[in-house]
Amino acid sequence: MGRGNQKNRLLLLLTVNGVLLILLATVVVVAVCVGKYAVTPAECLKVIWGAVSHTPSGCAPMTENVVLMLRLPRILASVLVGACLSVSGVAYQGVFQNPLIAPDFLGVSSGACIGAAVAILLSLGRGSTQLMAFLGGIVAVAITVLIPIAIRNNTNIMLVLSGVVVGAAASSVLGFIKFTADPESQLAAITYWTMGDFSYIQMDDILSVLPMMGVAGVVLTLNSWWLDVLSMGENQARSLGANVTLLRNITIVCATLLTAGSVCLAGTISWVGLVIPHLSRMIVGPNNTRLIPVSALMGGLFMLVVDTLTRTIGAIEMPVSILTGLIGAPFYIYLLIRNKRAGA
Amino acid sequence: MIRRARYNEQAKITNKGENAMKNKRIGGRLLCLLLVLIMVLPAGCGTTGEQTPMGPTVTDASGAVLALKENRQELTIASVYAVSVPFIKALGLTDRVKAINCKSNFWKEADEHLKAAGSVGRGKVDLEALASFAPDVLVHRSNDTDTLEAVGQLGVTLLCISAEDMAGIYSTLELMGTYFGVEERAAEVIAWMDAKFARIDALVADIPEEDRKTALVMGGELGRIAGGDMLQSWMIEKAGGVCVAKGIENNSNWVTVGVEKVFSMNPEVIMCTSSTALEYELSDMLEGPAWSAVEAVKNKAVYQIPSLKDSWDMPGISPVLGTMWMVHTMYPEKLSKAELEKEIEEYYLFLFGKTFTPETLGYELSF
Structure with missing residues (x-):
């Protein structure tokens, strides 16, 4: 009976991951072929094959540039960011045993926004903006983690409160930077950054954060079983021989790196890290071993669909957080109603 | 359902608990690896250098040295920078505009070429739209480094202007006049402005x-x-x-x-x-x-x-x-x-x- 259940669960997991993979591949193909610059699927294939085989594609140079330098990096980045934010959300929600926690609750997004805003204010260029965003995110999380240590109350609730305080302080600093920014140019750039945007992503940007995101993602995946242990509560995890402090720190570091990497690639994108883990949990249950790959695929798929819509549906490209918010907020309300009914 | 899943996992946890120490050591090493990765992150950032063009050149407001093209009197233009519009109009370049962002509808109502032009964004450049219009030159402000990098890799030439003060207005007229091959018109506009300002000086001198x-x-x-x-x-x-x-x-x-x-x-x-x-x-x-x-x-x-x-x-x-x-x-x-x-x-x-x-x-x- 137990073995039969396990087989069924494995089959469900394989089916869900397989379906998500096929869906993701399909949306990637569609995303490569659609956009304001008209490129036929045949031209896309020629360009990609030409790039892979190092042979002339026979297409116009602008077509090659659009496919290879605009769309592919953008698609890759949106899938990567969606996956990382979702996995980060799963990890944080697991460690803090709180389904309302989003990946940026330790202040990483707020800190990253300050770093990026300072770089924009100083016109330092995209590479430096990303680096400053990353460092800003890490510094904010470091402050969040150091506050409970400083007051010798290293509990989860204190860490969450510390995150709220750092986030609020960071918002004030960001407000001051916006106040001093040139409204015609810098303010618009900062606003775009704080609302998420994939439009200027280059392959170099992705490659600069990919190793870090890859390692952090692999570590979280390998530790997903221990994440289940942590989800049971600190006392129970300790009774089972787990080094709670170390596991928690590893998870926080990895999840923070995933979020910071995402924010430095595309700015602040709301709701993905909160909603996708929930959606995934509805399909495969709370087991983190199953939840992490499904969340990663679903997050990547969701982000790619949203980004493709933002760059195709209107005459003007809109920041992605507008759409993620419009989709995420009602969905979250639905989840709350559903949970309330299930509870009743 | 969550409780049941946790109950099932607990049975496995008891057997695996003895591996905790081993995992602790692995965890420590992974933490070190992650810190090393953070240190090497900046290596991926930065832009490549550009070659200095041959022949006659101009230096734009960003300091970039641009070659003057043989067909400069035919170069087509796009811009999201509304400040560029008065200069484009003054220099008689509106018939070369493929896409533009105007501060107000007045410009489009006053000029049929601007009215017929498309859009490549407002303030921020929509790169795909820019590619679809395929202009020869994007006129943009010099302090938007993000856009300069992104557009540069698309293969569209950038001409940066800075016209926030009167010296910048004069240098923008000269720069655009030279780059688009309308030096005479630029000189005419500058002379007209000089004459008007000279009149103003005379009016208030006493x-x-x-x-x-x-x-x-x-x-x-x-x-x-x-x-x-x-x-x-x-x-x-x-x-x-x-x-x-x-x-x-x-x-x-x-x-x-x-x-x-x-x-x-x-x-x-x-x-x-x-x-x-x-x-x-x-x-x-x-x-x-x-x-x-x-x-x-x-x-x-x-x-x-x-x-x-x-x-x-x-x-x-x-x-x-x-x-x-x-x-x-x-x-x-x-x-x-x-x-x-x-x-x-x-x-x-x-x-x-x-x-x-x-x-x-x-x-x-x-x-």
Whole structure:
């Protein structure tokens, strides 16, 4: 009976991951072929094959540039960011045993926004903006983690409160930077950054954060079983021989790196890290071993669909957080109603 | 359901608990690895160098050296930078515009080429739209490094301009004139502006220092003023006034000094910009009890710079008109209403080849 259940669960997991993979591949193909610059699927294939085989594609140079330098990096980045934010959300929600926690609750997004805003204010260029965003995110999380240590109350609730305080302080600093920014140019750039945007992503940007995101993602995946242990509560995890402090720190570091990497690639994108883990949990249950790959695929798929819509549906490209918010907020309300009914 | 899953996992946990120590060591190593990765992250950032072009070149406002192309008189243009529009119009380049972002509809209504042009975004460049229009050159501001990097890799040539002050306006005319092969027209426009400014100098030259009026230009919000290094403040001084914001500078940007600071400056004339939307009414100052002690309010000398459709205090050629209007407003005896109306007519004939009614432009001369 137990073995039969396990087989069924494995089959469900394989089916869900397989379906998500096929869906993701399909949306990637569609995303490569659609956009304001008209490129036929045949031209896309020629360009990609030409790039892979190092042979002339026979297409116009602008077509090659659009496919290879605009769309592919953008698609890759949106899938990567969606996956990382979702996995980060799963990890944080697991460690803090709180389904309302989003990946940026330790202040990483707020800190990253300050770093990026300072770089924009100083016109330092995209590479430096990303680096400053990353460092800003890490510094904010470091402050969040150091506050409970400083007051010798290293509990989860204190860490969450510390995150709220750092986030609020960071918002004030960001407000001051916006106040001093040139409204015609810098303010618009900062606003775009704080609302998420994939439009200027280059392959170099992705490659600069990919190793870090890859390692952090692999570590979280390998530790997903221990994440289940942590989800049971600190006392129970300790009774089972787990080094709670170390596991928690590893998870926080990895999840923070995933979020910071995402924010430095595309700015602040709301709701993905909160909603996708929930959606995934509805399909495969709370087991983190199953939840992490499904969340990663679903997050990547969701982000790619949203980004493709933002760059195709209107005459003007809109920041992605507008759409993620419009989709995420009602969905979250639905989840709350559903949970309330299930509870009743 | 969550509880049941946890119960099932607990059975496995008991067996695996002994591996905790081993995992602890692995965890420590992974933590070190992650820290190393953080240290190497900056290696991925940065841009590649560019080759210096051969033959005749120009240096744009970003410092980039651009080769002058053989077909420069046919180069097509796109821009999301609204400040570029007056220059494109003044230089007679509108028939080469493929996509543009105008500050107001006036430009599109006044020029059929601009009306027919598409859009590649507002403020931020939509790269795919830019690729679909495939212009030869994107005219953009020089301090937007993100856009400069992104557009550069797409293969579209960038021409950066900086026209936030009068020196920048002149250098932008020369730069665009040379790059697009319309040097003669650029020289003509510059000569026209020089002549107009020379006339203004002559008009206000004999005003004694003690009779010169103190003034400031108010921005979109009350208490937000044109910094002393802004174009609007230069216009006040050129028109024979004394800019009370001198010394308050913010990289040629608006500065929020607050209403109290404006009270302490106590200007005799307050002129509100028409280059951005106002979040207040002039009556807020003229009828507001708090403002009653300010000289400008006492004198009923609070105005909005014309015009609502074609801002005369926006970078471009129109500051000539804006400065003329300031002379008329501060010293009506030096430039009468009829003379100013003649100047307005000349300006639009020179730039647009036609005149517009005050209603079309959205202005009304006070006296």
